[in-house]
Amino acid sequence: MTALGLSRIGHAFFGRIVLSGVSLAVRPGEVMALVGPSGCGKSTLVHIAAGLIEPREGRVTRDYRRHAMVFQEPRLLPWLTAEGNIAFALRLARWPRAGRDPRVAEAARLAELGPEDLAKFPVELSGGMRQRVAIARALAPAPDFLFFDEPFTALDVALKRRMQDLVIAAAAAARFAALFITHDLMEAARVAHRIAVLDSRGRGLAGLRDVPGVPGARSDREVFATVQDWLGRDPAFAHVHDVDERRRA
Amino acid sequence: MTDAAAPDRIRAETAAPPAAPVPKGARIGAGRGARLARKAGDRAGRLGRFVWSGWAGLAALALLAALWQAGHEAYGAFILPAPLDTLVAARGVLADADAWAVLGQTSWRAVAGFGLAAVAGTLAGIAAGYSPATLRLARPLLTVSLGVPPIAWIVLAMIWFGASDATVAATILIAATPVVFVGAAEGVATRDRGLDAMAEAFGAGPVRRFLAVASRQMASHLFPALALALGTSFKVAVMAELLANAGGIGGELARARALLDIALALAWVLLAVAALIVVEYGLIRPLRAEVERWREAAEPWGVKR
Numbered sequence: 264m265t266a267l268g269l270s271r272i273g274h275a276f277f278g279r280i281v282l283s284g285v286s287l288a289v290r291p292g293e294v295m296a297l298v299g300p301s302g303c304g305k306s307t308l309v310h311i312a313a314g315l316i317e318p319r320e321g322r323v324t325r326d327y328r329r330h331a332m333v334f335q336e337p338r339l340l341p342w343l344t345a346e347g348n349i350a351f352a353l354r355l356a357r358w359p360r361a362g363r364d365p366r367v368a369e370a371a372r373l374a375e376l377g378p379e380d381l382a383k384f385p386v387e388l389s390g391g392m393r394q395r396v397a398i399a400r401a402l403a404p405a406p407d408f409l410f411f412d413e414p415f416t417a418l419d420v421a422l423k424r425r426m427q428d429l430v431i432a433a434a435a436a437a438r439f440a441a442l443f444i445t446h447d448l449m450e451a452a453r454v455a456h457r458i459a460v461l462d463s464r465g466r467g468l469a470g471l472r473d474v475p476g477v478p479g480a481r482s483d484r485e486v487f488a489t490v491q492d493w494l495g496r497d498p499a500f501a502h503v504h505d506v507d508e509r510r511r512a
Numbered sequence: 513m514t515d516a517a518a519p520d521r522i523r524a525e526t527a528a529p530p531a532a533p534v535p536k537g538a539r540i541g542a543g544r545g546a547r548l549a550r551k552a553g554d555r556a557g558r559l560g561r562f563v564w565s566g567w568a569g570l571a572a573l574a575l576l577a578a579l580w581q582a583g584h585e586a587y588g589a590f591i592l593p594a595p596l597d598t599l600v601a602a603r604g605v606l607a608d609a610d611a612w613a614v615l616g617q618t619s620w621r622a623v624a625g626f627g628l629a630a631v632a633g634t635l636a637g638i639a640a641g642y643s644p645a646t647l648r649l650a651r652p653l654l655t656v657s658l659g660v661p662p663i664a665w666i667v668l669a670m671i672w673f674g675a676s677d678a679t680v681a682a683t684i685l686i687a688a689t690p691v692v693f694v695g696a697a698e699g700v701a702t703r704d705r706g707l708d709a710m711a712e713a714f715g716a717g718p719v720r721r722f723l724a725v726a727s728r729q730m731a732s733h734l735f736p737a738l739a740l741a742l743g744t745s746f747k748v749a750v751m752a753e754l755l756a757n758a759g760g761i762g763g764e765l766a767r768a769r770a771l772l773d774i775a776l777a778l779a780w781v782l783l784a785v786a787a788l789i790v791v792e793y794g795l796i797r798p799l800r801a802e803v804e805r806w807r808e809a810a811e812p813w814g815v816k817r
Contacts, residue, residue: 313713332713338706342728342806351724355714382550384809400714410713 265326266291266408266440267312272321274307281307282465285321291407294434294441294478296451299461299469300505305444306412308461312442313410327440329356330408331401335416337393339385345396346371346381349403356404366403373433374399391422398426402433409441415450427453431479448493448503452486454478463502470499558801558808593775602779611764611783618749618760619787621677625684626745630738632685633692638722638730640693641700650697654690662687666752680752680760687748688741695737699730728803735800742796746788 265288273283281304289295299305310316312323313332331352339348349367358366371381374395385393394414401409411430415423431454434441445451451458452474460469472493476485493500577595584594593601605611640646665686669679703726711721753762761784768777 310709315709315712329715330713332710334706334710336706338710340707340725340728342804352714354724355711355716355720384806386806387809404714 264291265289267442268324269312270322272308272311272318274311274319284467287459289440289442291440292438293456294443294454296443296445296455296458297461298445298448298451298458298503300463300502301446303461303463304465305461309410309412309442309444327408329404329406330410331404331406332410332412333397333401333414335413337397339393339396341385344382344384345376345388348396349400352400352403358404370399370403373402374429391418394418394426398429402437405437407439409439411441411443413444430454435479448490449486452489453481460499460503463505470497562801590774593778597775598778598782601775602782605779605783614760614764615783615787618753618784621680621760622684622745622749623791625681625749626688626742628681628685629688629741630692633689634696634734637693637696638700640697647697647701654694657686658690662748662751666755670756675756675758679756680749680758683752684745684748688744691737691741691744695734696730699733700726703729731803739792739796742792743788746784750784
């Protein structure tokens, strides 16, 4: 059973090959983390999976009702209040008008947004609050698949943890499947069921590993031990921390 | 793990579409009333601030009148009549019913020409904004059309249409369209593509992406262009009337010049400016305030009021 299937995906920008032969299958209800060094094409891959970019080769199969996405930046509409931004996703999903208000309230509750925050415009909110609104917007139309494109990279460590907990809780409650892009192995080891490592030059996968335990039930010690184990013994993770900002896309 | 989760997931899906129980619905109704009240209060507050900001405008006009008075005292009544005398002359003009018809004629021509220019410029601008090749082709054409002085167009339009409404309207159309076009095209071309991608990821097609995302970003470029185009419309309307001898305020100005009646000429200028202010503050500003409400939230206190 596959919610999202990528088979032999390849893509190039202006003749420069960024991805080739990447195959991946995300099961229903499963959070899969996708890691890889900077510039290896993670972001391009998730944009292809979400249908924002047409791949040059390969096939994407989607077996779910509806997807939503959380981007690296909040990408809120500045002319709508937080409430309006959350309702925007419902409008695009053609959610029945009468059911929108309770659904916005439910999504705001999941993202731990208070009623006083909902009336504010994005310019009046802090960076963390904006990303919360972006998460609430993604959860609002009750998607059964979510794309996360390095959603918490710009947040500080404490805020990042709270957001990860929020995603773990929401995934457990709403049972959505997700493809979670990150370059932070600790983050991947906290939120995901499985972790896929993209080859450092985008040539297929370097490895696919089960993360021991269940998201939300892992202690910090276990998470740390898992990451140390990957970095120390697993050749798939050898190049994850390589940095080449010139190739950054 | 996932297989065990599957039945739950299906149950969650079927429960997900909204079927609000009755007591919850009542609470939502109350929430809606509160929100309406909040919206009404918000609107009254904004209207109050809009009217209150009139004091700042009056203060600026009073300063201008003071400068004018100083000029009058330095150069005498023949060169520059006193502001009060001009106001009295303007009141005298307005006492005549024909004067209202003249004002109405010029205003109608200016607003009609402006309307044509706004529609044509906005539509062409949107098309160009989405097509970079068109925009590249259009830029030199804009430079040419903006470089030709409106007077030249008036002469051409007089030859084509004679001394009529069409002459005035055509001249305004040519003079004001490029400004609106640039505003709309830049607004669309410089839109945040990230927001477009976001809307697409949430399932919006091209039309909805334009209506819900791009058009709102275009507005912030379009409204200043529209205000500029409206001012241009009134100026060009009066100029075209004067040169084409097509009546209206321009015609009255020509008459005042023939009679060497400076106070009367200034009175007509005053009335033309008043007509422009009425249209701009009665139409463009409220429309903009409505569309750009969120900007107010971003403004620091000193700018706000």
